[in-house]
Amino acid sequence: MTVHDPDALTRHIAQQIALLNEHLVTAPPRQAARTLSQVLDPEDGILGQLTTLMVTGSRFAQDRATAGVLPPEVWLALGRAAYEFHDIGLDLDDHAEDLRRLAQAPATTPIPASASALVARRHR
Numbered sequence: 449m450t451v452h453d454p455d456a457l458t459r460h461i462a463q464q465i466a467l468l469n470e471h472l473v474t475a476p477p478r479q480a481a482r483t484l485s486q487v488l489d490p491e492d493g494i495l496g497q498l499t500t501l502m503v504t505g506s507r508f509a510q511d512r513a514t515a516g517v518l519p520p521e522v523w524l525a526l527g528r529a530a531y532e533f534h535d536i537g538l539d540l541d542d543h544a545e546d547l548r549r550l551a552q553a554p555a556t557t558p559i560p561a562s563a564s565a566l567v568a569r570r571h572r
Contacts, residue, residue, distance in 0.1 A: 468483070468487070472484070477550060478550065478551055479551075481547045481548075481550035481551040482547075482551035485544065485548055485551055488544060490537055499530060499533040499537060505530075506527040509522045509526045510523045
C-alpha cells in the first residue's frame with residue numbers, strides 16, 4: 449500500500465479505525481481512556497488529522513467550485529465539516545484532563561459520577 453493507491457490507503461485507514469473501535473469496546477477503562485486521549489490529541493490524534501483533512505478537502509473543493517467543476521455546495525459542506533470537527537475538538541479538549549486522569553488512575557479508584565454531568569447539554 450502506497451500513496452500511489454489512495455483507494456487502498458483509505459480502506460486501510462478505515463479498517464484500522466474499526467480495529468481501534470473494537471479495542472475501545474473491550475479495553476479496561478484505563479486503557480480506553482489512554483487510547484481516547486491519544487485519538488483526541490489536537491496535534492497528533494485522529495480527530496485533529498480528520499479536521500486537517502476536511503480543511504484540505506474544503507480548499508480542494510473551493511478550487512474546483514471556482515473553476516466550475518463542482519457545485520459551490522460541495523465546498524460549503526466540506527467547509528462546514530471542517531468547522532464542526534474543529535468545534536468538536538475544542539469541546540472535547542475541555543475534558544482532555546479528565547481522560548488523562550482516568551488513564552493514570554489506579555484500577556481500584558472509582559471516579560465519582562455527577563448526576564448533573566450526565567445530563568449536561570450544550571446549546572449552540
